[in-house]
Amino acid sequence: MKKYLIILVLMSTTLNAQQKLDTIYANEHKNVALFFPKPIRQGITGASNFVFTYNREKEQYFGLLQAQPGIESNLLAVTNDGEVYSYILKYSKELPKLNYFVSGTESVGNEIPTLINEKPNIELSLVDKKKNKFFENFSRFLLKSKYENLKTKRNKGLKLGLQKVVYQSSEVYLVVEFTNNSRIDFEIDYLNVYRVNGNKKRKASYQKLQQETVYKHLFPGMVKNKQSKRFVLVLPKFVLGNSEKLELEMQEFKGSRKIVFKY
The missing domain is CATH 2.60.40 (Immunoglobulin-like)
Structure with missing residues (x-):
């Protein structure tokens, strides 16, 4: 489990460097609810002053966030389809929102990388095009x-x-x-x-x-x-x-x- 968490945290760090993350504010007096497009499989906060709770026994679409005063952190959530969601967490006495409805477009990636397969697929497509072009040219020659x-x-x-x-x-x-x-x-x-x-x-x-x-x-x-x-x-x-x-x-x-x- 520790190895798995480390991989997810490293993935989150890489993704954070690639794009600006939204910020979610929380405090110790109110629950901030996050509703995801798919059931939550795992949720991790980077600092102990933030707590993200969700149903670990039966997958549900929402989790609750609370915070104690302290340094800012981040939240990494993974839904059961492998999509990864990452947010900056900050403590605030006044909360701008209590409910966050997360869209699937907010995913920063999938836990199973697809970039490895993209290049071979592109190369294969180019090979197929060249091969079909040869078939076409040689077929024309035969017909003549x-x-x-x-x-x-x-x-x-x-x-x-x-x-x-x-x-x-x-x-x-x-x-x-x-x-x-x-x-x-x-x-x-x-x-x-x-x-x-x-x-x-x-x-x-x-x-x-x-x-x-x-x-x-x-x-x-x-x-x-x-x-x-x-x-x-x-x-x-x-x-x-x-x-x-x-x-x-x-x-x-x-x-x-x-x-x-x-x-």
């Missing part, structure tokens, strides 16, 4: 380059084709084309990519594993009648085994039309 139809499936005026499979760094790029000649607009619910192993009729040896798509370039939400759309799917790198195949499955949103093929 020559291609061949590796596999095409037609179904009632719909045509789904796989035109390229390109391995680059730790990703796999799939260049796909979807054509709608069904006379009805096709709103895409999803286009899933699977690794399929075995024969579906022999359930004991059949496996179908969905692959994560980390980036989509020019992926259409809707393909109108007489339209054709080319786009790129980027997936984490994988290598198909001798008995494995790649399966693409496109499903219509709020409709029953579906087109599936294996490559």
Whole structure:
């Protein structure tokens, strides 16, 4: 417990140096009540002439402050959500206020520091942006380059084709084309990519594993009648085994039309 109190006091000292703290006045004749936005878990005063009482057995939102004449001190309170509140305490015969309603914005910080994680998160965000930019640029390059139809499936005026499979760094790029000649607009619910192993009729040896798509370039939400759309799917790198195949499955949103093929 002593170690814990020392840590809180040191934290309060650091925070006090960073921002100006409000002052609360108290004396020995009246109770000064402090109402916090969350129940109080711990309250500490820096000098013995100030006493801050609160319910230690059952967490409550308020505490009572009294003081004897003496030097000024400080109050450090921690609520059950870890928020830290710090105030300067002074003795005064005349009290300007008897009730203080503390706002959550008055917190000087949290007992669990978050600054340690902020820099890595920012750096991670920058890395993700750079990576997505590379995905975008390489996808544009692939769409402009020559291609061949590796596999095409037609179904009632719909045509789904796989035109390229390109391995680059730790990703796999799939260049796909979807054509709608069904006379009805096709709103895409999803286009899933699977690794399929075995024969579906022999359930004991059949496996179908969905692959994560980390980036989509020019992926259409809707393909109108007489339209054709080319786009790129980027997936984490994988290598198909001798008995494995790649399966693409496109499903219509709020409709029953579906087109599936294996490559």
